[in-house]
Amino acid sequence: MSRGGELVAPGRVAVVTGAASGIGLGLAERFAGEGMRVVMADVEAPALEAARDQVAGATGGEVVAVVTDVSRLGDVEALRDRALEAFGGVHVVCNNAGVGGSTDPMWEIPVGEWEWVLGVNLWGVVHGVRTFVPVLLEQGEGHVCNTASIFGVFAGALGPYGVSKHAVVALTEALHFQLAERQAPIGLSVLCPGAVRTNFGSSARNRPASAGSTRPPTAEQREFQAFMANLTATNGRAPLEVAGLVVEGIRSGRFYILTSENRNEAVRRRAEEILDGRPPAAPMGR
Numbered sequence: 001m002s003r004g005g006e007l008v009a010p011g012r013v014a015v016v017t018g019a020a021s022g023i024g025l026g027l028a029e030r031f032a033g034e035g036m037r038v039v040m041a042d043v044e045a046p047a048l049e050a051a052r053d054q055v056a057g058a059t060g061g062e063v064v065a066v067v068t069d070v071s072r073l074g075d076v077e078a079l080r081d082r083a084l085e086a087f088g089g090v091h092v093v094c095n096n097a098g099v100g101g102s103t104d105p106m107w108e109i110p111v112g113e114w115e116w117v118l119g120v121n122l123w124g125v126v127h128g129v130r131t132f133v134p135v136l137l138e139q140g141e142g143h144v145c146n147t148a149s150i151f152g153v154f155a156g157a158l159g160p161y162g163v164s165k166h167a168v169v170a171l172t173e174a175l176h177f178q179l180a181e182r183q184a185p186i187g188l189s190v191l192c193p194g195a196v197r198t199n200f201g202s203s204a205r206n207r208p209a210s211a212g213s214t215r216p217p218t219a220e221q222r223e224f225q226a227f228m229a230n231l232t233a234t235n236g237r238a239p240l241e242v243a244g245l246v247v248e249g250i251r252s253g254r255f256y257i258l259t260s261e262n263r264n265e266a267v268r269r270r271a272e273e274i275l276d277g278r279p280p281a282a283p284m285g286r
């Protein structure tokens with residue numbers, strides 16, 4: 001068993017961002033169910049409070065909630081300080097908060113939209129890594145799990161979202177080499193979910209005014225959104241199931257954690273497309 005087996009255990013401390021909903025809430029619930037002390041972070045204050053009460057009520061665990069905008073370095077540093085103050089250490093860090101965003105043509109997407117999506121999905125992970133990895137190195141143990149997407153592994157016309165998720169995979173791979181070179185006893189995973197039943201479809205609820213105005217979706221975009229919503233609702237896995245895969249992945253030392261076998265073929269095809277020099281085929285056949 002990898003050292004991860006000792007990290008998801010009673011008394012250990014997990015920090016989860018984007019913990020008020022969906023996958024993050026599932027992770028918090030599972031970690032608390034394992035007897036861990038949990039720090040739940042999210043930008044949505046009322047939802048976070050309700051989620052904290054839900055997790056604490058269901059598990060009887062020690063749970064702290066910290067309102068955090070992961071796109072702001074100061075917020076993430078305050079999250080670290082609060083976690084250390086409350087529990088004296090951090091053993092598992094899940095940089096999970098993420099938002100969807102525009103699928104308009106790349107050249108038309110407003111700069112503010114790019115900044116919002118990359119700010120949460122990429123800078124949130126950068127801040128999480130810069131802030132928490134030094135704590136784990138100092139402790140001499142810990143595990144970081146960054147949430148990307150299956151759209152970070154293969155191609156897809158998802159605008160800034162896909163860009164951010166490929167970047168999260170690349171960031172986690174680079175971190176792997178650097179930690180391995182130093183023989184640092186820190187575990188690392190990148191979670192690449194397929195469809196999961198969450199509130200992801202309404203990410204715009206957290207869209208700041210600075211992201212600028214959006215134009216109404218085209219008929220084709222509405223059709224794609226309906227297709228994705230249906231896919232998520234019908235084929236989507238439950239967040240707690242995904243949390244189970246993460247815990248299993250941490251315990252067994254799994255680096256890439258995929259959640260939907262029906263996407264395996266598209267992952268293989270991408271490698272072949274790259275070697276053949278072909279342009280990418282749409283991952284879902286559309």
Ligand SMILES: NC(=O)c1ccc[n+]([C@@H]2O[C@H](COP(=O)([O-])OP(=O)(O)OC[C@H]3O[C@@H](n4cnc5c(N)ncnc54)[C@H](O)[C@@H]3O)[C@@H](O)[C@H]2O)c1
Binds near residue numbers: 017041096
């Ligand atoms: N649901 C899926 O099918 C799916 C698939 C692939 C990847 N993902 C990824 O999973 C992660 C979790 O998404 P989810 O599906 O659970 O969606 P969700 O909307 O249910 O949960 C995301 C959480 O992130 C929070 N959040 C948004 N902006 C934030 C910010 N600036 N700072 C802190 N928290 C913020 C939201 O308030 C929300 O609670 C995301 O990174 C998403 O890209 C989801």
